[in-house]
Amino acid sequence: MNPIRPILRPLALLPLAAALLLGGCVLGHTVQPTPAAERAATDARAAALFERLRPLCGQAFAGRIVADTPRSADDPFIGKTLIMHVRGCEADTIRIPFQVGEDRSRTWVFDRRAGELRFKHDHRHRDGSEDELTMYGGDLKPRGEGDRYEFPADPQSRALFRRLGREVSVPNVWAVQIDGQRFVYELARPGRLFRIEFDLTRPVPAPPPPWGG
Numbered sequence: 001m002n003p004i005r006p007i008l009r010p011l012a013l014l015p016l017a018a019a020l021l022l023g024g025c026v027l028g029h030t031v032q033p034t035p036a037a038e039r040a041a042t043d044a045r046a047a048a049l050f051e052r053l054r055p056l057c058g059q060a061f062a063g064r065i066v067a068d069t070p071r072s073a074d075d076p077f078i079g080k081t082l083i084m085h086v087r088g089c090e091a092d093t094i095r096i097p098f099q100v101g102e103d104r105s106r107t108w109v110f111d112r113r114a115g116e117l118r119f120k121h122d123h124r125h126r127d128g129s130e131d132e133l134t135m136y137g138g139d140l141k142p143r144g145e146g147d148r149y150e151f152p153a154d155p156q157s158r159a160l161f162r163r164l165g166r167e168v169s170v171p172n173v174w175a176v177q178i179d180g181q182r183f184v185y186e187l188a189r190p191g192r193l194f195r196i197e198f199d200l201t202r203p204v205p206a207p208p209p210p211w212g213g
Contacts, residue, residue, distance in 0.1 A: 038142040039115025045140065046117035049110070049149055050094065052178045057089035060206045061183065067195035076100060077196075083207050084108075084183065084198050095122075097210035098185075104210045105131065108185070116140070119151040119174060128212030136160055137174060150175045168192075 033041070063082040068075065080101035088095030092112040097104065107122040117140040123131035138151035153161070153172040161169040169189070177184040183198040 033142075042117060042140055042142050043112075043115050045144060045149065046112050049117065049176075049178070050112065052147075053086060053094050053096075053110070054089060056086040056183075056200065057094075058086065058206070059203045060085040061198040061200055061202070062204050063183075063185075063196045063198040065195070066184075066197045067186075067193050069193050070191070076103070082196055082198075083204065084185075085206050087206075087209075087213070097207070097213060099207045099210070104208060104213075107210050107213070109137075117149070118154075119149075119176070122212075124210065124212035126211050130212075133160070133164060133166075136169075138172075147179050148175060148177045 060083055063084060065077060065082070068077070071078070077100055080103075081099075083099040085097045085099070086094065087097055094110045096108040096110075098106040098108055100106065105124050105126075107124075109118075109120040109122050111118040111120065118137065119140070120135050120137035123134040125131060136153070136157035138154040138157060141150045141152065144150055151174045153170060157172070158170045161167065161172075171189045173188050175184075175186040175188065177186075178200075180200065182200055185196045185198075187194040
């Protein structure tokens with residue numbers, strides 16, 4: 001009997017054991033999506049949102065507040081007629097004026113860029129000039145799901161809030177949801193939730209143009 005053989009057999013198994021160990025590490029590792037993959041995913045979601053909004057172009061819809069916590073006594077939305085009007089539909093930009101009673105200062109702007117979807121709030125005075133607090137918003141979170149689209153405040157918006165003494169708005173996250181029945185606009189941050197739901201099954205007469213529109 002060769003006394004070396006029992007030693008060689010366990011040694012011969014070492015490469016296989018090492019391969020299995022390394023393979024387990026690879027299989028257990030969570031592969032992070034590349035920037036190119038995230039851009040492609042965001043672009044696909046942006047296209048899906050635009051496809052849902054385009055059939056609504058030219059139409060207006062009434063909304064109602066479904067969440068408002070905490071509610072303040074001077075809330076400008078309470079008791080007002082709320083109308084969204086899908087008014088401006090270009091290849092990469094959709095503008096939706098949001099009228100609150102007789103106040104036509106607000107327009108939501110969805111802007112598609114290469115691998116990005118930006119959501120902004122365009123605020124104007126009656127004469128069409130820009131409000132001091134305007135064009136704030138954020139870029140679409142890359143890993144959203146379903147018909148919900150979230151937009152955390154971007155650096156430009158956070159800097160604007162800080163400059164105007166609105167620190168409370170720095171952690172803002174806006175979201176929209178859309179399906180065949182409704183369009184939802186949401187603002188959320190720690191201690192604050194505001195949601196408006198618009199009925200897409202019952203168009204209403206289009207309001208006058210927004211200020212500056």
